[in-house]
Amino acid sequence: MTSLLEVAGLKVAFNGTTVVDGVSFTLERGECLALVGESGSGKSVTTRTLVGLPGYGARVHTDRLRFDGTDVTGFTDRTWRRVRGARIGFVLQDAMASLDPLRPVGREIAEPLALHTTLNRAARAARVHELLESVGVPEPEVRAAQYPHQLSGGLRQRALIASAIACEPELLLADEPTTALDATVALQVLDLLGSLKGNRSGLLIVSHDLAVVARLADRVAVMKAGRIVELGATDAVLRDPQHPYTKALLAAVPSAHAKGTWLSTVERPAAAAPVSPPAAAQPGRPVLAAVGLRKSFPGPDGVARVAVEDVSLTLRAGETLGIVGESGSGKSTTARLLLGLETPDAGEVHVDGTPWPALTPEQRRAHRRRLQIVYQDPLGSFDPRFTVERVIGEALGAAGHPRGARRERTVELLEMVALDAGHLRRRPLELSGGQRQRVAVARALAAEPEVIVCDEPVSALDVSVQAQILDLLADLQARLGVAYLFISHDLGVVYHASDRVLVMRDGRVLESGDVRTVFTDPQHDYTRELLAAIPRLTPQVAPPATPLGVG
Amino acid sequence: GTADGVSAEPARGGTLNLSMSLDPLCLDPHAISSDVEQIFGHILTDNLVYLDDKGDPSPWLATSWEISPDAKTYTFHLREGVTFSDGAVFDAQAVVTNFEHMLDPATRSPLAGPYIAPYEDSKIIDDYTLEVHLSRPYVPFLTVLAQGWLGMESPKAIKESTPAQLCEHPVGSGPFVLTGYTKNQSVTFARRADYNWPPDLYKRGGPAYLDGIKVDWVGQDAVRFNSLVSGQYQATGYLPAQNAQAVKSNPALEYHNNNRIGWPFTLDFNVSRAPFDDIDVRRAFAASVNVPAIIQTIGFGQRQPATGFLDRVTQYYDPNVKFPGYDPAKANQLLDQAGWTGRDADGYRTKDGKVLEAQSPVTQTATVSPVYNLIQAQAKAVGFKVNVNLLPLTQVTTLRYAGDYDLLSGVWHTNTPDVLYIKYATESIPNDKRLGQNLSHLSDQQIDTWLEQARQTTDAAKLRDLYGKVQQRLVDLVPGVPIYDNSVLWATSRKLQGVITDTSHATPVFTYAWLTK
Amino acid sequence: MTALGTTGTRLAVRPTAVAIAKRIGVRLIAGVGVLWGAATLSFIALHVTAGDAALSTVAGQGANPTKEVLDQVRRDLGLDQPLYHQYLDYLGRLLHGDLGRSYQQRISVSQAIGEQLGQTVQLAVAAAVVAVLLAIAAAVLTARRRPWRSIASGVELTLSATPTFVIGIVLLIVFSFTLKVLPVSGNDGPRALILPTLTLALPIGAVLAQVLRSELEEVLEQPFILTARTRGMRDTVVRVRHALRHALVQIVTMSGFVVGGLLGGAVITETLFVRQGVGQLMLSAVTTKDIPMVLGLVVFAAFVYVLVNLLVDIAYTLIDPRLVTR
Amino acid sequence: MSALTATDAALPRAGRVRLRPGLILAGLFVAAVVVAALVPQLLAPHDPLEIGADGAFLAPGGTHPLGTDESGRDVLSRMVYGARPSLVMGLGATAIAVTGGTLLGLIAGLGSRLTESVVMRLIDVVLSIPELLLALVVITLAGAGSTNAMFAVAFASIPSYARIVRAQTHIVRRSIFVEAATGLGMKRFTVIWRHVLPNAIRPVLVLSTIGIGTAISAGAALSFLGLGAEPPAAEWGDMLSNGLQYISNDWFLVAVPSVAITLTVLAITVLGREVRRRSEGRTT
Ligand SMILES: Nc1ncnc2c1ncn2[C@@H]1O[C@H](COP(=O)(O)OP(=O)(O)OP(=O)(O)O)[C@@H](O)[C@H]1O
Ligand SMILES: Nc1ncnc2c1ncn2[C@@H]1O[C@H](COP(=O)(O)OP(=O)(O)OP(=O)(O)O)[C@@H](O)[C@H]1O
Ligand SMILES: [Mg+2]
Numbered sequence A: 001m002t003s004l005l006e007v008a009g010l011k012v013a014f015n016g017t018t019v020v021d022g023v024s025f026t027l028e029r030g031e032c033l034a035l036v037g038e039s040g041s042g043k044s045v046t047t048r049t050l051v052g053l054p055g056y057g058a059r060v061h062t063d064r065l066r067f068d069g070t071d072v073t074g075f076t077d078r079t080w081r082r083v084r085g086a087r088i089g090f091v092l093q094d095a096m097a098s099l100d101p102l103r104p105v106g107r108e109i110a111e112p113l114a115l116h117t118t119l120n121r122a123a124r125a126a127r128v129h130e131l132l133e134s135v136g137v138p139e140p141e142v143r144a145a146q147y148p149h150q151l152s153g154g155l156r157q158r159a160l161i162a163s164a165i166a167c168e169p170e171l172l173l174a175d176e177p178t179t180a181l182d183a184t185v186a187l188q189v190l191d192l193l194g195s196l197k198g199n200r201s202g203l204l205i206v207s208h209d210l211a212v213v214a215r216l217a218d219r220v221a222v223m224k225a226g227r228i229v230e231l232g233a234t235d236a237v238l239r240d241p242q243h244p245y246t247k248a249l250l251a252a253v254p255s256a257h258a259k260g261t262w263l264s265t266v267e268r269p270a271a272a273a274p275v276s277p278p279a280a281a282q283p284g285r286p287v288l289a290a291v292g293l294r295k296s297f298p299g300p301d302g303v304a305r306v307a308v309e310d311v312s313l314t315l316r317a318g319e320t321l322g323i324v325g326e327s328g329s330g331k332s333t334t335a336r337l338l339l340g341l342e343t344p345d346a347g348e349v350h351v352d353g354t355p356w357p358a359l360t361p362e363q364r365r366a367h368r369r370r371l372q373i374v375y376q377d378p379l380g381s382f383d384p385r386f387t388v389e390r391v392i393g394e395a396l397g398a399a400g401h402p403r404g405a406r407r408e409r410t411v412e413l414l415e416m417v418a419l420d421a422g423h424l425r426r427r428p429l430e431l432s433g434g435q436r437q438r439v440a441v442a443r444a445l446a447a448e449p450e451v452i453v454c455d456e457p458v459s460a461l462d463v464s465v466q467a468q469i470l471d472l473l474a475d476l477q478a479r480l481g482v483a484y485l486f487i488s489h490d491l492g493v494v495y496h497a498s499d500r501v502l503v504m505r506d507g508r509v510l511e512s513g514d515v516r517t518v519f520t521d522p523q524h525d526y527t528r529e530l531l532a533a534i535p536r537l538t539p540q541v542a543p544p545a546t547p548l549g550v551g
Numbered sequence B: 001g002t003a004d005g006v007s008a009e010p011a012r013g014g015t016l017n018l019s020m021s022l023d024p025l026c027l028d029p030h031a032i033s034s035d036v037e038q039i040f041g042h043i044l045t046d047n048l049v050y051l052d053d054k055g056d057p058s059p060w061l062a063t064s065w066e067i068s069p070d071a072k073t074y075t076f077h078l079r080e081g082v083t084f085s086d087g088a089v090f091d092a093q094a095v096v097t098n099f100e101h102m103l104d105p106a107t108r109s110p111l112a113g114p115y116i117a118p119y120e121d122s123k124i125i126d127d128y129t130l131e132v133h134l135s136r137p138y139v140p141f142l143t144v145l146a147q148g149w150l151g152m153e154s155p156k157a158i159k160e161s162t163p164a165q166l167c168e169h170p171v172g173s174g175p176f177v178l179t180g181y182t183k184n185q186s187v188t189f190a191r192r193a194d195y196n197w198p199p200d201l202y203k204r205g206g207p208a209y210l211d212g213i214k215v216d217w218v219g220q221d222a223v224r225f226n227s228l229v230s231g232q233y234q235a236t237g238y239l240p241a242q243n244a245q246a247v248k249s250n251p252a253l254e255y256h257n258n259n260r261i262g263w264p265f266t267l268d269f270n271v272s273r274a275p276f277d278d279i280d281v282r283r284a285f286a287a288s289v290n291v292p293a294i295i296q297t298i299g300f301g302q303r304q305p306a307t308g309f310l311d312r313v314t315q316y317y318d319p320n321v322k323f324p325g326y327d328p329a330k331a332n333q334l335l336d337q338a339g340w341t342g343r344d345a346d347g348y349r350t351k352d353g354k355v356l357e358a359q360s361p362v363t364q365t366a367t368v369s370p371v372y373n374l375i376q377a378q379a380k381a382v383g384f385k386v387n388v389n390l391l392p393l394t395q396v397t398t399l400r401y402a403g404d405y406d407l408l409s410g411v412w413h414t415n416t417p418d419v420l421y422i423k424y425a426t427e428s429i430p431n432d433k434r435l436g437q438n439l440s441h442l443s444d445q446q447i448d449t450w451l452e453q454a455r456q457t458t459d460a461a462k463l464r465d466l467y468g469k470v471q472q473r474l475v476d477l478v479p480g481v482p483i484y485d486n487s488v489l490w491a492t493s494r495k496l497q498g499v500i501t502d503t504s505h506a507t508p509v510f511t512y513a514w515l516t517k
Numbered sequence C: 001m002t003a004l005g006t007t008g009t010r011l012a013v014r015p016t017a018v019a020i021a022k023r024i025g026v027r028l029i030a031g032v033g034v035l036w037g038a039a040t041l042s043f044i045a046l047h048v049t050a051g052d053a054a055l056s057t058v059a060g061q062g063a064n065p066t067k068e069v070l071d072q073v074r075r076d077l078g079l080d081q082p083l084y085h086q087y088l089d090y091l092g093r094l095l096h097g098d099l100g101r102s103y104q105q106r107i108s109v110s111q112a113i114g115e116q117l118g119q120t121v122q123l124a125v126a127a128a129v130v131a132v133l134l135a136i137a138a139a140v141l142t143a144r145r146r147p148w149r150s151i152a153s154g155v156e157l158t159l160s161a162t163p164t165f166v167i168g169i170v171l172l173i174v175f176s177f178t179l180k181v182l183p184v185s186g187n188d189g190p191r192a193l194i195l196p197t198l199t200l201a202l203p204i205g206a207v208l209a210q211v212l213r214s215e216l217e218e219v220l221e222q223p224f225i226l227t228a229r230t231r232g233m234r235d236t237v238v239r240v241r242h243a244l245r246h247a248l249v250q251i252v253t254m255s256g257f258v259v260g261g262l263l264g265g266a267v268i269t270e271t272l273f274v275r276q277g278v279g280q281l282m283l284s285a286v287t288t289k290d291i292p293m294v295l296g297l298v299v300f301a302a303f304v305y306v307l308v309n310l311l312v313d314i315a316y317t318l319i320d321p322r323l324v325t326r
Numbered sequence D: 001m002s003a004l005t006a007t008d009a010a011l012p013r014a015g016r017v018r019l020r021p022g023l024i025l026a027g028l029f030v031a032a033v034v035v036a037a038l039v040p041q042l043l044a045p046h047d048p049l050e051i052g053a054d055g056a057f058l059a060p061g062g063t064h065p066l067g068t069d070e071s072g073r074d075v076l077s078r079m080v081y082g083a084r085p086s087l088v089m090g091l092g093a094t095a096i097a098v099t100g101g102t103l104l105g106l107i108a109g110l111g112s113r114l115t116e117s118v119v120m121r122l123i124d125v126v127l128s129i130p131e132l133l134l135a136l137v138v139i140t141l142a143g144a145g146s147t148n149a150m151f152a153v154a155f156a157s158i159p160s161y162a163r164i165v166r167a168q169t170h171i172v173r174r175s176i177f178v179e180a181a182t183g184l185g186m187k188r189f190t191v192i193w194r195h196v197l198p199n200a201i202r203p204v205l206v207l208s209t210i211g212i213g214t215a216i217s218a219g220a221a222l223s224f225l226g227l228g229a230e231p232p233a234a235e236w237g238d239m240l241s242n243g244l245q246y247i248s249n250d251w252f253l254v255a256v257p258s259v260a261i262t263l264t265v266l267a268i269t270v271l272g273r274e275v276r277r278r279s280e281g282r283t284t
């Protein structure tokens, strides 16, 4: 029997730059193959090329490209159109933007049916409801009439999958199906996809995160710079990676390592070794404390929405306090209240024992400098006109450094975050994501703070870059003794980075305590749910989730 | 038209498409001063008198008249059987109603009323005999009655309409009736079937030959000309001078350049203030203006240079009076003599640190006549600075009546040599009690006396003498620089025959015009 | 099934109607404010200027009115009243929808505008339709299609940089003066409408086409377009069914620009082609200082602006459901 | 430590310039216009006001490369001298409009809610009157003439600039980098001066480059309607409306100013767009 998909020597180039460089693999019916690798390694381009849509201006060369035994290299656009949507379903990388925002989702799901079947309008509507039901969307009739913006991320991703499987394709391509989702929702989507394979169809799933696909894939292909560097059964690859790159990827998953472990493969800077033991062992004086914080915002309809409700916490010198919680749970708002950038409706924040309102403007400014923040979006936190030198120089100025000495100190700070003097003249736009994050850290350090609030400092980064930043933060804490308030929706990251943790939901603190205690013995149902969704490297039995199945 | 003999036999029917440049925005002849009315006047309304070829009044709706020796009482004998298109009868009462309407401030008459300003009252002798009393001797009264602005309107319409309504829909006794009017766009007229009272001088009778006339307003000169050439129109008024040559050489078109009666295109000096209160400066300025050059440039050879302060077709025009011509050497000499001997950085003359300059407010329009550029350049050649200030019409008007200017240009078209009274009598100087047209602010006792005497006599020889003396005196006093004789340029299609040239306004009369097939 | 479907739709629609009504209400109040502001500003502006309106009404060049006539006109126009009195009077009449009487035309301003409006609306609507259709055609056909894209955008750039009157003159010279295929002027007949419409439509259409294309190209980059392609949809259908609607939002956004351009362009186009219309009315009213007419036109323009904004708002909510519930 | 930099991707440095032929042509043309505006006597063979002895409506050739106009003035010289009023109009009106718009926009964007709504309603009112009508009204107030026309054009475009600045001020004011600066303990005024102002004005400055072309076009339109430059000054719009009268006699009188205006506006627009493109970080 022929393989469902056979690829050999696939090369794709844009404007002379080769981005996919000789990719070969096969996919059998009933099998799930995962394509993993960091951002830009060519995963999406590879999948798009499989349906003949490599992108505008692409040059494709392939030794062999067969779908169900048919050579598709010579396909005209017309022939391709008969295959796409009907025999190959595609779930695009960006679920949030993959549905036309101006049309009800039902119409989108019905589109392949209209194109490839002879069903009439009513039959199509019935089929759409059936499909939505099969991907676990409650109240399909209501949902079908809604617009994408009225659906949550998870529902949108499901709708997208529904539209991809509408014509019962033999091959389903899913590009990063869980990236944009909260951990719990991501888990459900993965389970849904898992339930889809099995019979005669094949599944190709793409991700930058090995751990995510581990629970689903039969085989894993690791991509780097347009090539597959390692390909094998999931178990084998995870247990015994051969290629150094695969090793690095695996090592970089934070949840596997407790605080104090070096994550990135690059060598630990000599100055930093050894990492001090967890700071929780030697609790310092409280630098920031909050009692009964409450904050609400007027919604678009004028009705106030509570963002933070009765939050109390204490941050001690030199420790890391993690805050986890799903999107919108009030993490950032809490941080902004602590920093005095927002005034609470109720409750108080004490800086070194003094509440914010009791401070004169002069004192407030002095305090602000001691409490720095590293934003999730570092690019937005730089004045786009400023060079790195001016960005850091300004912070130095605020900390009272004389103008003449700033240059030298700036270079020092850059070195501390592993950037060299060559970056001084660059503007934020000329830096990569990881570099920007490091400049943000350098700026925070320039102000010589006692506390750095890290609001999702790594969520936008690749695992390897993420590992470097986490290592950097740990190293700086060890050397300078700053306290961190570490905010993330990623439990793995928080687990790795924190001494103590606070679990938030809907503006309230559900649970708090020592990070090990909370993670090993969660008291709250929600915390348990979150923990269950942490991607783990060893493939496990999926927790009893909602039973799903294609109708 | 008939001279060409294309079709000597009039044919009935057809609508004449006529393009004109500007909507007067009101069609009541008594309520406007627009030039266009001279055409409409004879389309819609008839006048009491019509000028003969010597410029003397001859019968129309008035069959005869007598003037009292003191020139203050006029007895008119009116034509019988004339009706207005709304059925009202033309009689002595109708004439009185018309005079009163012209003088009623509510009519806002800018011309008709002022032309008969000395009117005091009337006595109706019988239905068709009327005695009119004036407050002072005013012989030109008879002549001005031939002007389109003083056409007779239906007394019924006058009584039943507000002035604004009358603007929209005036009713006359003329050969055509107004049938439609869209402001700024077009106006249509239809033949009146029972018309039968043209002046004898038309040499024809009965209703008009054309079924109707449609007038469109086409403001852009270039567009108006091109739409004529394309055959969209059979007649076009205010033919741009630059297109005259093209019309002449176009076999399908006929060119008309008719001289008009009145005051030529003239630059008025404001003699009431410096620098033009000095007659040497006036003479010098006049000598600096190269009239033939201006005419060649702006008139494309279609205009005749003015010789004095009356257009040459005006009654009692004196061909022996000659305004001195272009003479820059004399201009320089006169200015030196007047003490303007210094020069500033730009080469303009100065005296006691003051630059020799004149303010010339000009109404801003899309295309300002090049005459101002030329005069500016020519004056500059003798060291005289002319500032052309483009202003909105309102502001120019306000300045004009306030006397706040040095140079103003204009023409005054009428049908009597009494135009000199309007332009140069002391009584015509604007002041806060009276508006007036003596914009040079010239006040000369001799001129006043002669003009007053001319208003009291019908004796042709005496009139010729008086107006001759005034013309000479004006040339001596130099209240302005006459530039060219006012003329009206027309183009008609050769298909349009039988057009009569009006004796008062030199405009075409379409009463017995016809279109060949 | 269908019944349930309707329920779903109603669920989505009910808050929409309320939200739209609320938006409209707020807009209307703001609109009245804008109208009042526009009327007041221009009233002050016009009365502060030099020049006697009564004089220009009866005493233009060639007129020789008596003093009595002038005084009568001043009384008729209310110009003898103190300014605040004139203003209150004006506002009072405005409240009743009375724009006053034109000094020059001696008819009510609303009537004068009404008479000319038809011509301008005809021209403006024709031009708007042509501009939008040209823009859509150019954008849909050439977006991301290499040689055509450059050619079209070059032409558009040139057209959008060419002043309206230059375009008009070129069209006049070519089609009327030289080829003589279209009438030179006039208000009647569809043939007389062709050149003015093009004159007005081309620069606006060019700008729209550019905006539309860049919008389209941006939309065509969107994942949902690729999604539609992965379903086996053909390129042109994708452009028309998915991308165009998004790009249309941009046209709606630009309708303020379009209306402003049409009104401003109308002044020039009407002057050039000797057409009647509000543009001509505007020009002559301003040059003769026909105060009630200018005020009327300003209020009228402001009204059109308010109305267009209102319609734009409604159009948005119809095209883009996100705006209502967001 | 330096090993960490291994992940730095080679990033494009801004400032790498790719010039297209259209851009070069546009640049050359604008340069020529600027030269004509600064030292017209270099390029013009005659005095633009001089009424030549050799007559009106001369065909191109000989001492008059582009012929003479209705008054016998040299068309080429008038075209060259016409560059200055056009540029002055474009730059002047844009400068005034940007200054006014920025001030209003900042007042609205940084002021209290009351200030903001007062300013914005005022802007709304001005915006509700079509630009050309507004310009016409301004000219009725102030009279015709190139300076007044410049103010009229400027006045009409103030609201749109003000709106952009205000919107931008709002964005910048709420942006994270301003918060970051505040978080460093800087004074409010310093933050506004150093971060809010420059970033709020930026897009307006970029847009204004295109605005220059628009202003030239608008100024020419006013002159075309007879409300701009005062004769006998050489000005393109004025030359055009005059030439239009004589189009049957000499179409060159229309063609020359038409081409001059169109090319100037076009060239400035092309350059302006390039500036905008660059400012948005696109290099191709
Ligand atoms: N249409 C295109 N034109 C030019 N370059 C492209 C295009 N699409 C992708 N590339 C380039 O090809 C390379 C591989 O891109 P691809 O999207 O396949 O990466 P990926 O592995 O999917 O990354 P990610 O995890 O971020 O989605 C990248 O360097 C990208 O910039
Ligand atoms: N300035 C604001 N105005 C109105 N609502 C706000 C504002 N800031 C936050 N909110 C609302 O408060 C709630 C909590 O927001 P917050 O940013 O603290 O969440 P979060 O936990 O940081 O989420 P995420 O993980 O997505 O960053 C959300 O519903 C958000 O919409
Ligand atoms: Mg990808």
Ligand SMILES: [Mg+2]
Pocket: A331, A332, A333, A455, A456
């Ligand atoms: Mg957050």
